[in-house]
Amino acid sequence: MSAEVVHVIDDDADVRQSMAFLLTAAGFTVRLHESAVAFLAVLAEARGGCVITDIRMPQMNGLELQRRLDELKAGLPVIVMTGHGDVPLAVEAMKAGAVDFIEKPFDDEVLLSAVRAALARRARESARDARTLEIQGRIKRLSEREREVLDRLVAGKANKVIAFELGISPRTVEIYRANVMTKMQADSLSELVRMALIEDRAP
The missing domain is CATH 1.10.10.10 (Winged helix-like DNA-binding domain superfamily/Winged helix DNA-binding domain)
Structure with missing residues (x-):
């Protein structure tokens, strides 16, 4: 089981459960959240991993969540799930910092590939940040x-x-x-x- 956590955010319980089954079977550790607001409430505990969020949700949509995570410098790569006609919103989310978007219904392997790519990107960024801190320490x-x-x-x-x-x-x-x-x-x-x-x- 991967130490990195995949946070799935969707207001549809059936979607959350099916994605949890798919991701867990592929060896990922999964946490489910019923809304962007619920996820933000536990963000302080969400160290490592990535986020998969639906674009259309009540209270706060996926685009607003991406912008909020960017403001908070959460450092969690975000993959946005879109329904029919939501691609413009997904593009806006990517402009705001999301790493990828996938259209529903999607092939299982498309989702798993997107998650692997997001986690690999986070690993590279974490290594780069650690290197930067190390160099700053030497200069000081x-x-x-x-x-x-x-x-x-x-x-x-x-x-x-x-x-x-x-x-x-x-x-x-x-x-x-x-x-x-x-x-x-x-x-x-x-x-x-x-x-x-x-x-x-x-x-």
Whole structure:
């Protein structure tokens, strides 16, 4: 059974149960929710996994749910289920951040493939976020002078130029540069630059 939870949100109890049977048989852990509002009420406990939601529901529809999850930065990939004529709404949901939509009635394998793709995407994003936090931690451990040298290295400046700008000798710049490489655990200047760019793109 997968440790990742697939949250199924639909106001039709029969749909919820049939999807639970399908997903459980495929090895997924499933949680059922009768409405978007009910799901949001337990969102704090919903760590990991993905969401499959119907687009048309009372109180809050799938599009409104997607927008709310985006505002909350929930980090849960959303797959939207649509009935006949609801494709425009599904497209709006994807523009708001949903990863996929499937049209009812759908083939079982279409749904399972969408879930696998959503969970794989979440895994990639989780790994990337962990990497970003790790790099941010390394940068925070740099001294003020080391950070100044790093910023200039990333800007493509030569040691002599950095030495002139900071009022230190080129040899001292080399020492700081070596310290930065060690603290950042970078094997090359290109890797160091990639790390710094990841940190710059972090939210």
